[in-house]
Amino acid sequence: MRRAFGPAVEGEALVSEEGFSPRYDLDRWTGVITRPGHRLEGASIVDKVCFFPSAKGGIAAGWAFYDLKWKKIAPKAFIFGVTNPVMVQGAIFAGIPITEGWDLDPRQALRSGDWVRVEPTNRTIEVLRRA
Amino acid sequence: MDLTPEERGILAGTRGEAAKRALEYQMAVGAFWGARRFVPVTNVHMMGDIEVMGDGGLQWLRSEARLGARCIVPTTTNARCIDFAHCERLGQDAGEAAKERELIACLQGMDVVTTDTCINYQTVYQPHLGERVAWGDTGTVIYANSVFGARSNFESGPAALAAALTGRTPEYGFHLDEHRRGTFTVQLDAALDDLADWGAVGKLVGQAHQNYFAVPVIHGFRRTPTADELKHLGAALASYGSMAMFHFVGVTPEAPSIEAALGGNVVAESVVIAGEDIERVYRGFRLGDGDARLVVFSGPQQSLLEMKRLAALFAGRRVRAGSSCFVTTNSGVLAQARRLGFAQSLEEAGVTILEGVCFYILQNLSAMREAHRWTNMVSNSAKIVNIIGAHRFNTILRRTAECVEIACSGVLR
Numbered sequence: 001m002r003r004a005f006g007p008a009v010e011g012e013a014l015v016s017e018e019g020f021s022p023r024y025d026l027d028r029w030t031g032v033i034t035r036p037g038h039r040l041e042g043a044s045i046v047d048k049v050c051f052f053p054s055a056k057g058g059i060a061a062g063w064a065f066y067d068l069k070w071k072k073i074a075p076k077a078f079i080f081g082v083t084n085p086v087m088v089q090g091a092i093f094a095g096i097p098i099t100e101g102w103d104l105d106p107r108q109a110l111r112s113g114d115w116v117r118v119e120p121t122n123r124t125i126e127v128l129r130r131a
Numbered sequence: 132m133d134l135t136p137e138e139r140g141i142l143a144g145t146r147g148e149a150a151k152r153a154l155e156y157q158m159a160v161g162a163f164w165g166a167r168r169f170v171p172v173t174n175v176h177m178m179g180d181i182e183v184m185g186d187g188g189l190q191w192l193r194s195e196a197r198l199g200a201r202c203i204v205p206t207t208t209n210a211r212c213i214d215f216a217h218c219e220r221l222g223q224d225a226g227e228a229a230k231e232r233e234l235i236a237c238l239q240g241m242d243v244v245t246t247d248t249c250i251n252y253q254t255v256y257q258p259h260l261g262e263r264v265a266w267g268d269t270g271t272v273i274y275a276n277s278v279f280g281a282r283s284n285f286e287s288g289p290a291a292l293a294a295a296l297t298g299r300t301p302e303y304g305f306h307l308d309e310h311r312r313g314t315f316t317v318q319l320d321a322a323l324d325d326l327a328d329w330g331a332v333g334k335l336v337g338q339a340h341q342n343y344f345a346v347p348v349i350h351g352f353r354r355t356p357t358a359d360e361l362k363h364l365g366a367a368l369a370s371y372g373s374m375a376m377f378h379f380v381g382v383t384p385e386a387p388s389i390e391a392a393l394g395g396n397v398v399a400e401s402v403v404i405a406g407e408d409i410e411r412v413y414r415g416f417r418l419g420d421g422d423a424r425l426v427v428f429s430g431p432q433q434s435l436l437e438m439k440r441l442a443a444l445f446a447g448r449r450v451r452a453g454s455s456c457f458v459t460t461n462s463g464v465l466a467q468a469r470r471l472g473f474a475q476s477l478e479e480a481g482v483t484i485l486e487g488v489c490f491y492i493l494q495n496l497s498a499m500r501e502a503h504r505w506t507n508m509v510s511n512s513a514k515i516v517n518i519i520g521a522h523r524f525n526t527i528l529r530r531t532a533e534c535v536e537i538a539c540s541g542v543l544r
Contacts, residue, residue, distance in 0.1 A: 025520065036523060036525065055343070062178070062287020063184045066187050066191065089286070089290040
């Protein structure tokens with residue numbers, strides 16, 4: 001990973017083929033991706049280590065991640081291929097680990113449901129158990 | 132990061148606990164992006180409303196107020212989620228409205244100027260070339276960077292408020308020359324006669340290059356684009372592409388020529404957009420069950436000249452019974468539109484004008500959709516067509532006059 005923030009965490013991976021925005025894609029009251037046609041439509045991000053190739057849109061993530069945490073429906077971590085400042089500002093504000101840059105495409109190395117450990121300090125992700 | 136004596140003082144608490152915490156937060160964000168220093172900002176524009184902040188955000192804001200948080204540079208607010216005059220009729224939640232009022236009072240207590248507009252760049256503050264600002268709402272940022280040549284990253288609510296409290300922001304991204312250079316070119320070979328056409332360009336370019344650091348260099352257009360056209364282009368590029376800057380050769384200040392806009396970057400890709408590409412965008416929207424009962428002119432809020440055009444298109448016509456048509460704008464534009472009679476023309480046609488809000492962030496929008504059994508939303512704004520998906524609308528982009536026709540006829544083609 002190129003850049004990283006936050007403490008080490010473990011959790012179930014959610015691997016997306018598509019980018020993400022909490023405003024565009026997420027029901028912010030349930031933590032379920034509800035945008036019609038999103039590749040993960042119907043999936044929950046709650047307590048997941050979320051792998052998204054890119055960040056979409058908007059400013060909303062800045063406040064939205066903090067509110068997700070307040071509602072106890074936040075993900076464990078965001079692992080972005082390419083991200084934007086809003087995702088970073090929002091994740092840091094909420095205290096959610098966030099990273100950018102992939103040495104290896106997680107879509108090749110991982111499947112949703114695998115149990116992974118994120119180490120922002122070492123900038124590494126380890127697969128602990130396969131789904 | 133290298134800190135000045137003043138910044139070390141803030142960290143030591145000379146400006147109070149709120150400013151200290153704000154600077155620590157900004158240092159963490161700066162560290163992520165490898166910022167080496169802070170740069171002063173002259174103006175802050177922030178998003179802060181109950182729909183996006185939620186109870187968690189409001190609670191945090193209350194604690195900031197208790198810590199004595201106070202803006203040290205002029206700070207304005209983006210469009211919010213409730214127009215109190217229409218709150219009840221729209222079926223918005225009275226409890227949330229009360230929280231929104233508290234939130235507004237809280238911000239005002241910190242010396243935030245609650246302008247409630249996403250078109251601050253057209254109506255409130257126009258920074259000059261090289262001026263550093265900390266703006267939120269992506270449409271405002273891309274306009275500032277591109278059209279004014281000012282410098283801002285996307286600064287979300289907490290980041291913008293932090294900049295307001297400390298008077299500075301970490302220097303990364305679009306504050307640095309290296310990120311302001313064009314990364315690919317786009318030749319416009321289309322007429323682009325309607326605002327929606329400009330949004331369609333933004334969709335085509337943005338969707339294919341979803342990257343904050345992608346900077347298109349647009350060229351080849353044969354007339355001078357208007358401010359409203361650049362506004363719809365920028366809003367769509369920022370929405371579909373998460374982009375924060377474009378160059379428009381011969382139009383924007385850092386693009387006297389293609390070469391100057393590229394600043395030595397080697398072009399990896401050259402895109403050409405022809406009239407047929409724009410038509411294909413319109414044809415690409417699925418009409419779903421054909422529901423044509425919701426037409427929206429919003430996202431961004433309407434300028435006075437957009438209000439004028441809509442008033443002319445709706446003159447002598449009537450929104451079809453059972454259909455809803457919404458226009459959103461800010462209080463300043465609405466006051467002028469009333470004085471000039473544009474607002475009355477729209478209201479006589481049955482259009483609802485909402486003030487200080489944007490349609491896609493309306494509190495309780497999903498419930499509103501369910502109550503009206505709306506399935507489709509039609510708009511001339513590519514941004515709102517893209518952004519409203521989480522509320523489960525099927526969305527359809529159409530040109531401005533066609534949107535008016537759909538609102539009045541109830542027929543969707």
